[in-house]
Amino acid sequence: MAKALIRVPTEAKKGEVFEIKTLISHPMETGQRRDEMGRPIPRDIINRFVCTYNGEEVFRADLFPAIAANPFLAFFTVATESGELVFRWTDDHGNTQTETARITVV
Amino acid sequence: MLARGEKPVFDLSKPTVRLTRRQFVAATILGVTLPPTLRHAAEASPEDAAAAMKAILGDAQARVGKVTLDIPPIAENGNSVPLTVSVDSPMTLAEHVRSIHIFSEENPLPNVAHFTLGPRAGKAQVTTRIRLFKSQKIVAVAALSDGSFWSGSAEVVITLAACIEE
Amino acid sequence: MSGPRRFCLLAAPFLPLLLAVSVSGQHADPPTGIRPEDTRSGYHFQSRETQGMQDDDLANPGFLWVLKGEDLWRKAAGAAGKSCASCHQDAAKSMKGVAARYPAFDARAGRVINLEQRINQCRVDHQQTSPFIYESEDLLALTVYVAHPSRGMPMQVTTDGPARPFFEAGRNLFLARQGQLNLACKQCHEDQWGKQLRGDRISQGHGNAYPIYRLEWQTVGSLHRRLRSCSIGVRAEPYPYGAQEYVNLELFLAWRARGLPIETPGVRR
Numbered sequence: 001m002a003k004a005l006i007r008v009p010t011e012a013k014k015g016e017v018f019e020i021k022t023l024i025s026h027p028m029e030t031g032q033r034r035d036e037m038g039r040p041i042p043r044d045i046i047n048r049f050v051c052t053y054n055g056e057e058v059f060r061a062d063l064f065p066a067i068a069a070n071p072f073l074a075f076f077t078v079a080t081e082s083g084e085l086v087f088r089w090t091d092d093h094g095n096t097q098t099e100t101a102r103i104t105v106v
Numbered sequence: 107m108l109a110r111g112e113k114p115v116f117d118l119s120k121p122t123v124r125l126t127r128r129q130f131v132a133a134t135i136l137g138v139t140l141p142p143t144l145r146h147a148a149e150a151s152p153e154d155a156a157a158a159m160k161a162i163l164g165d166a167q168a169r170v171g172k173v174t175l176d177i178p179p180i181a182e183n184g185n186s187v188p189l190t191v192s193v194d195s196p197m198t199l200a201e202h203v204r205s206i207h208i209f210s211e212e213n214p215l216p217n218v219a220h221f222t223l224g225p226r227a228g229k230a231q232v233t234t235r236i237r238l239f240k241s242q243k244i245v246a247v248a249a250l251s252d253g254s255f256w257s258g259s260a261e262v263v264i265t266l267a268a269c270i271e272e
Numbered sequence: 273m274s275g276p277r278r279f280c281l282l283a284a285p286f287l288p289l290l291l292a293v294s295v296s297g298q299h300a301d302p303p304t305g306i307r308p309e310d311t312r313s314g315y316h317f318q319s320r321e322t323q324g325m326q327d328d329d330l331a332n333p334g335f336l337w338v339l340k341g342e343d344l345w346r347k348a349a350g351a352a353g354k355s356c357a358s359c360h361q362d363a364a365k366s367m368k369g370v371a372a373r374y375p376a377f378d379a380r381a382g383r384v385i386n387l388e389q390r391i392n393q394c395r396v397d398h399q400q401t402s403p404f405i406y407e408s409e410d411l412l413a414l415t416v417y418v419a420h421p422s423r424g425m426p427m428q429v430t431t432d433g434p435a436r437p438f439f440e441a442g443r444n445l446f447l448a449r450q451g452q453l454n455l456a457c458k459q460c461h462e463d464q465w466g467k468q469l470r471g472d473r474i475s476q477g478h479g480n481a482y483p484i485y486r487l488e489w490q491t492v493g494s495l496h497r498r499l500r501s502c503s504i505g506v507r508a509e510p511y512p513y514g515a516q517e518y519v520n521l522e523l524f525l526a527w528r529a530r531g532l533p534i535e536t537p538g539v540r541r
Contacts, residue, residue: 003337268474
């Protein structure tokens with residue numbers, strides 16, 4: 001399990017637009033590098049990030065090797081109702097990692 | 107900046123290591139060339155970026171406007187350059203940004219990221235950190251809910267580190 | 273007036289100064305090239321964006337290593353079946369101030385050691401397990417975790433008593449010309465700090481933010497990794513990780529950086 005950090009406000013007013021920040025540990029191997037013997041190091045990246053809010057997708061990112069190591073993503077969403085935000089990262093091997101956060105909308 | 111009369115630490119007009127021709131030939135034969143990180147596959151070109159953009163645009167054209175890239179004009183290190191892309195849009199159900207696509211003109215591969223938004227985003231703004239292989243133009247294309255496309259770009263200079271580590 | 277008497281007359285006004293220098297502080301040090309009021313962390317020589325990365329815990333990749341370190345802190349290891357937490361409980365309390373006084377003379381080791389080596393000493397002596405390999409992910413993460421509670425506290429190492437010969441060895445290394453480029457640390461980091469060297473502004477060479485997340489490495493690394501890069505930068509053969517030469521230098525650097533806040537995990541270019 002890669003280490004991940006999420007920042008979501010614990011509370012927001014209904015209709016308020018708030019920012020979500022995410023950071024996950026991953027080398028994002030580009031596939032462009034070669035090792036000391038000159039052999040290509042294969043590409044190995046997180047290629048997708050999805051955020052759902054009470055089950056509905058509110059943000060998606062398709063990532064390529066040009067995204068820096070330990071991918072940082074910050075985006076916005078509207079506080080519609082209290083509930084659960086789910087964040088899922090998927091890598092080139094199909095492995096996924098999920099983190100969740102709860103928000104109270106007043 | 108140097109004050110008048112100050113000598114630079116390195117005189118950039120001269121190479122820091124002077125090789126005789128014999129040394130240079132020997133070094134090349136021994137394979138002492140660029141460090142591994144600098145030996146890349148073919149670089150992308152503005153044409154590759156345009157082709158990647160066409161995959162999004164189809165036959166449509168992107169108008170310049172509405173899209174702003176906030177990226178340092180001189181990047182401290184090409185391994186990690188902060189980028190905030192924003193699109194001027196009310197982000198309502200009737201009028202919003204569907205997606206934002208980032209392209210590189212000089213990286214080995216032209217696609218950087220594709221972000222899917224929608225009316226629930228509230229604000230069409232995404233921040234991330236990108237890798238830039240060399241000084242170049244970064245282009246962002248936004249697809250709006252009315253079917254139109256808008257674009258913006260920024261030029262970034264990538265500098266060399268002071269001391270080579272390899 | 274005869275020679276010796278003239279000399280005495282000329283020298284007389286300077287005697288109080290010589291005496292003052294030799295008794296001030298714990299020992300007579302030649303002053304460094306940087307005045308205390310000009311002493312600045314490496315943070316100040318980064319771009320605004322890089323500073324922003326360090327300032328926001330959520331944007332600072334080094335914090336991912338704080339999380340990894342926390343796992344290791346709680347993990348039982350070795351024949352004793354103890355974790356760091358078994359003895360030290362909450363690191364936020366028990367480790368507060370520790371990083372600020374390392375490197376330090378350690379009676380058990382009989383020499384000055386740094387924080388990485390002190391952690392390994394605990395692993396061997398108290399957890400009864402093997403030490404982490406220097407610069408391994410585990411040692412980096414645990415060092416970040418142990419140093420992090422000292423964030424904001426001023427560096428304050430001891431350089432007298434048994435630490436003295438190690439401190440002087442570190443200072444001599446700092447002042448010595450090295451490598452094919454024949455440069456001493458002092459020449460860039462005391463005489464030319466703040467000036468542009470290709471794309472970089474030269475820092476004063478303080479280690480107060482280590483281990484750091486370095487954009488050039490795209491990962492967290494130790495001060496020894498950075499010192500090895502400096503050695504390579506002047507085209508000198510780098511000492512191995514954990515070498516006493518670098519630990520001595522670390523002690524000298526920590527003394528130069530006295531008063532600067534610990535910033536671990538820092539972000540640097």
